[in-house]
Amino acid sequence: MKIIMLGAPGAGKGTQAKKIAEKYSIPHISTGDIFRANIKNGTELGKKAKTYMDQGLLVPDELVVDLVVDRVNQEDCAGGYVLDGFPRTIPQAEALDKALAALDQKMDYAINVEVPDDNIVNRMSGRRACVDCGATYHMVYAPTEKEGICDKCGGGLILRDDDKPETVKKRLGVYHDQTQPLIDYYTGAGILREVDGTIDINDVFAEIVKILG
Numbered sequence: 070m071k072i073i074m075l076g077a078p079g080a081g082k083g084t085q086a087k088k089i090a091e092k093y094s095i096p097h098i099s100t101g102d103i104f105r106a107n108i109k110n111g112t113e114l115g116k117k118a119k120t121y122m123d124q125g126l127l128v129p130d131e132l133v134v135d136l137v138v139d140r141v142n143q144e145d146c147a148g149g150y151v152l153d154g155f156p157r158t159i160p161q162a163e164a165l166d167k168a169l170a171a172l173d174q175k176m177d178y179a180i181n182v183e184v185p186d187d188n189i190v191n192r193m194s195g196r197r198a199c200v201d202c203g204a205t206y207h208m209v210y211a212p213t214e215k216e217g218i219c220d221k222c223g224g225g226l227i228l229r230d231d232d233k234p235e236t237v238k239k240r241l242g243v244y245h246d247q248t249q250p251l252i253d254y255y256t257g258a259g260i261l262r263e264v265d266g267t268i269d270i271n272d273v274f275a276e277i278v279k280i281l282g
């Protein structure tokens with residue numbers, strides 16, 4: 070089962086991708102998480118990516134594509150995987166298709182999590198992420214058991230650098246320009262499925278499970 074999560078920043082791609090990965094025992098591959106881990110570890114890739122991410126811009130395709138293609142070719146991806154935050158541009162989608170076609174494979178589902186822009190800015194200001202394991206929470210919609218402490222690993226929680234309202238607005242603009250065209254791309258490929266991302270987290274997941282079976 071090879072799945073792409075589509076949706077605006079803050080639509081809930083990461084939240085749902087983690088649940089899918091757990092239920093279907095497949096790896097969750099988030100390019101945003103990979104970049105944030107690189108930034109935390111001070112790698113060259115992290116330094117390059119940070120200059121774009123902090124401005125709410127996309128990291129250039131050439132820094133992303135090989136990284137993902139290498140990742141999906143690893144052994145643990147043989148039974149499928151869920152891509153979260155990739156592809157994000159038409160050239161990335163084409164590069165992914167080409168790499169898979171060379172292996173006689175193709176993606177099975179592109180799930181678009183639909184949330185209107187108005188809801189997004191509000192949602193992002195309440196998001197908190199664990200500095201140690203990257204788990205995400207929401208102060209109102211997905212709170213931790215103890216305030217400010219990660220349920221999974223006990224790490225501290227922070228507001229992501231790119232979740233400030235001005236940067237979120239910029240990211241939304243970039244999403245509409247560069248990523249939304251993928252909805253038509255995957256509709257054309259016959260694999261697009263839509264879910265309402267404004268309902269409760271568990272209800273969104275139930276909709277996704279209906280699609281995946």
Ligand code: AP5
Nearest residue numbers: 078079080081082083084100101126128154196206207210
């Ligand atoms: P990335 O990390 O992918 O960020 P994003 O796409 O902007 O998406 P988010 O992670 O912000 O949101 P999400 O949809 O995962 O929502 P979440 O589940 O957390 O990318 C960051 C940056 O890296 C990019 O801007 C770019 O610079 C770079 N990058 C990454 N990939 C790239 C690529 N392929 N090419 C180029 N550049 C790339 O949910 C959000 C909040 O809402 C949480 O607090 C959650 O608890 C809450 N929530 C979720 N669902 C619900 C619900 N149903 N109801 C109420 N609250 C909910």
Ligand code: MG
Nearest residue numbers: 082083084101
């Ligand atoms: Mg995410």
